[in-house]
Amino acid sequence: MAAQPPAPAIATSASAATPTRGYWATVGRRLMRDRVTMACALVLALILLAALLAPLIAPHDPFLGRMPRRLRPFGILNSLGMSDNPRAILEHPFGTDELGRDMLTRILYGGRLSLFMGVTPVFNALVIGGLLGIVAGFLGGWVNTLIMRTIDVFYAFPSVLLAIAISGTLGAGIVNAIVSLTVVFIPPIVRVSESVTTSVRTLDYVDAARASGLGTLSILRVHVLRNVFGPIFIYATSLISVSIILASGLSFLGLGVEPPNAEWGLMLNTLRPAIYTRPEVAALPGFAILVTSVCFNLLSDGLRSAMDVRI
Secondary structure (H helix, E strand, O other): OOOOOOOOOOHHHHHHHHHHHHHHHHHHHHHOOOHHHHHHHHHHHHHHHHHHHHHHHHHOOOOOHHHHHHHOOOHHHOOOOOOOOOOOHOOOOOOOOOOEEEHHHHHHHHHHHHHHHHHHHHHHHHHHHHHHHHHHHHOOOHHHHHHHHHHHHHHOOOHHHHHHHHHHOOOOOOOHHHHHHHHHHHHHHHHHHHHHHHHOOOHHHHHHHHHOOOHHHHHHHHHOOOHHHHHHHHHHHHHHHHHHHHHHHHHHHOOOOOOOOOHHHHHHHHHHHHHHOOOOHHHHHHHHHHHHHHHHHHHHHHHHHHHHOOO
């Protein structure tokens, strides 16, 4: 279990709060000692900061193309034998795309949509699926059967095919892609939250809370939610990398972000013809997806290890 069970309901609030502070202090110390997790957190913070500050730090307009400058190589290569101006090296440090748009600018702006479409569906699924799973696990009986058998229907379809089918039915667009990915991620989160809630509801401190006269909502909020949230949250963070890849895949297939918006998956699609002439430029969006996904995966693993403590 990811969190230390709270003291029984008959304990004072002060005595119940002390273990909680000690637990999170221990988690923080373990995270600080994990160099891989901290390095991934730093990389993700830099990617997020660069995406948020794209209008301020991007050197060019992300939508302005110049056909005479299409598919330029990296700046250092572009300047060799082409210009006597030293500033030409920094004019397009990551080259240009098929329409002559600056790749560095497009990568920075593309990070905004890619991160948004990676985090938003997981957050939506965490709220919806977490609530459904907690209700199913705590109440049990016919409520559990109804919710879990309905969720099992979605497991008949692979997640990729389900996302493509929903997006294809709804049509291309950011909102439709987010809806399709939310539907894809709800079933696994429901299953995880139902499993951990079922194991928590039979513990002694929950029985003591019932014996003390607390209502169902109070027990869920005070004694169940804060003990099952850790495992559910950790599992949800591991889905962000999958969400980024699926969102990029939908955009690559023309079912997600539409041109001329900058998004890493869409950029991979539009740069496909350049893979043989400018492979270093065409590979940049894929490299951004790879780094971001790997960092989210390693960060999730580090959080899981840090929160698996006993005090």
